[in-house]
Amino acid sequence: MRLKVTDDLRRSRLTVFFRLLLGIPHFIWWTLWTIAALLAAVANWFATLFAGRPPEPLYRFLSAYVRYSTHLYAYMFLAANPYPAFTGDPGYPVDVELGERESQGRWVTGLRLFLLIPAALIATVFEGSGYAVLFVDEESSAAWSGGTLLAVAFFGWFVCVVLGRMPQGFRDLQAYGLRYLAQFAAYGLVLTDRYPNVDPAEPPASGPDHPVRLKVDDDLRRSRLTVFFRLLLALPHFVWLALWWVAAVLAVIVAWIATLIAGRPPAVLHRFLSAFLRYWTHLSAYVALTANPFPGFTGAAGSYPVDPELPPPERQRRLVTLFRLFLAFPALAVSGALGGLLLVGALLGWFVSLALGRMPRSLRDAQAYSLRYAAQVSAYLLLVTDRYPYSGPALGAPEPVPASAPPDEPPPSEAPAVA
Numbered sequence: 001m002r003l004k005v006t007d008d009l010r011r012s013r014l015t016v017f018f019r020l021l022l023g024i025p026h027f028i029w030w031t032l033w034t035i036a037a038l039l040a041a042v043a044n045w046f047a048t049l050f051a052g053r054p055p056e057p058l059y060r061f062l063s064a065y066v067r068y069s070t071h072l073y074a075y076m077f078l079a080a081n082p083y084p085a086f087t088g089d090p091g092y093p094v095d096v097e098l099g100e101r102e103s104q105g106r107w108v109t110g111l112r113l114f115l116l117i118p119a120a121l122i123a124t125v126f127e128g129s130g131y132a133v134l135f136v137d138e139e140s141s142a143a144w145s146g147g148t149l150l151a152v153a154f155f156g157w158f159v160c161v162v163l164g165r166m167p168q169g170f171r172d173l174q175a176y177g178l179r180y181l182a183q184f185a186a187y188g189l190v191l192t193d194r195y196p197n198v199d200p201a202e203p204p205a206s207g208p209d210h211p212v213r214l215k216v217d218d219d220l221r222r223s224r225l226t227v228f229f230r231l232l233l234a235l236p237h238f239v240w241l242a243l244w245w246v247a248a249v250l251a252v253i254v255a256w257i258a259t260l261i262a263g264r265p266p267a268v269l270h271r272f273l274s275a276f277l278r279y280w281t282h283l284s285a286y287v288a289l290t291a292n293p294f295p296g297f298t299g300a301a302g303s304y305p306v307d308p309e310l311p312p313p314e315r316q317r318r319l320v321t322l323f324r325l326f327l328a329f330p331a332l333a334v335s336g337a338l339g340g341l342l343l344v345g346a347l348l349g350w351f352v353s354l355a356l357g358r359m360p361r362s363l364r365d366a367q368a369y370s371l372r373y374a375a376q377v378s379a380y381l382l383l384v385t386d387r388y389p390y391s392g393p394a395l396g397a398p399e400p401v402p403a404s405a406p407p408d409e410p411p412p413s414e415a416p417a418v419a
Contacts, residue, residue, distance in 0.1 A: 125340035200393035
C-alpha cells in the first residue's frame with residue numbers, strides 16, 4: 001500500500017477559509033461509511049481467517065473506504081486542494097494505491113487486534129486521539145493531545161490564506177502521516193497482513209538544503225542491560241543538562257543582543273551554544289534508545305552515533321533576529337507534536353530491545369526525524385542559524401531548490417511526488 005502525491009502546493013484562499021464548513025457533508029457521509037466499514041471488517045476478518053484471503057467484494061468495499069478516508073483527511077488537513085468525491089475512486093492529488101488481494105497468514109489474522117496495539121500508539125501521534133494527563137499538586141486532569149496533522153493544518157491554514165499555497169515541508173509531513181494512517185487502516189481492516197511502516201524515508205524523501213543536518217551511524221544493536229536501566233544511567237546527565245541549560249539561556253540572551261548589533265553571533269558564544277545543542281541531541285538519542293553508547297558530557301562534534309551537523313558562525317538578518325522567538329512559535333508547536341514519535345518509539349523500542357537486543361530500523365529512523373527537526377528548531381532559537389526549520393521528513397541527502405524558489409518549497413510545477 002503506497003501513497004501517491006501529485007499535489008502542486010497551490011491552495012484556494014476561499015475554500016481554505018471555509019474548509020470546515022465545506023467538509024460538513026463529508027463528515028456525515030464518512031460517519032455512515034465508517035459504521036458500514038466496521039461491520040464489513042468483522043465479516044472480512046472471519047472470511048480471511050477461514051479462507052486465507054479477503055473476499056473480493058469486501059476487499060473492494062474496504063479499499064474504497066481507505067481511499068475515501070485518505071482523500072477526506074488530505075482535504076480537511078490542507079494536504080490537497082480539490083474537493084474530494086464521495087466514492088473513494090482513484091485520482092485524487094493525495095491518493096492511496098492498493099495492490100491485488102494476497103494470501104494472509106491465519107495466525108496474524110487471528111491475533112490482528114493485539115498486533116494492532118503498537119501501531120495504534122504510533123497512529124495517535126499523527127491523528128491526535130491520545131490524551132495527556134496533567135498533575136497539579138494532588139489533582140490531575142486529562143487534556144486532548146493534538147497530533148501532527150492538526151498542528152500542521154492549523155498553521156498551514158494561515159499560510160494558505162495569506163500566500164495561496166502550502167509550504168512543501170508542511171505538505172510532506174502531512175503526506176507522511178497520511179501514508180502511515182492509510183497503512184494502519186489497511187492492516188486493521190484485514191486488507192493486508194503487511195505491518196504499517198513508520199519509516200519517514202520509505203520511499204526516500206527529499207527537500208531543500210538546510211545547514212543543520214543529522215548524521216546517523218547507529219548499527220541498531222542495543223545492550224539489554226543498559227536498556228533496562230537507561231533512565232537510571234542517565235541521571236548524571238539530567239543534572240548536568242539542568243546546569244548547562246541555565247548557562248545556555250544567559251548565553252543566548254547575550255548572543256541575541258550581539259547579533260542585533262553586529263549582524264552575526266560572537267564565535268565563542270556560537271561554539272558554546274552549538275556544543276549545548278549537540279549535547280542535548282546526544283542525550284535525547286540515548287534516553288529515547290535512538291542510539292546505544294553512553295554519551296559524553298561535552299557535546300563534541302562527531303562523538304556520538306546520532307550527531308547534528310551544525311554550520312559555522314554566519315551573518316544573520318537583524319529583523320529575523322529581533323522577532324526570532326515569535327517566528328519560532330509554529331516550528332515549536334510542530335516539533336512538540338513530532339516529539340510523540342520520539343516518546344512512542346522509545347516506549348515500543350524498550351520492549352523490542354529487551355527482547356531482541358536491537359532497535360527496529362523504522363522506529364529508529366522515525367525518532368531520528370523527530371530529533372533532526374527538533375535540532376533545527378533549537379538551532380534557530382539558539383541563534384546557531386537563521387534558516388527556518390524544514391518540517392518535511394527528508395533524512396538523506398537533500399535536493400537543492402532552484403534559486404528562484406522560496407527557501408521552504410519548490411515552484412508549483414516542480415513539486416515532487418511523495419509516497
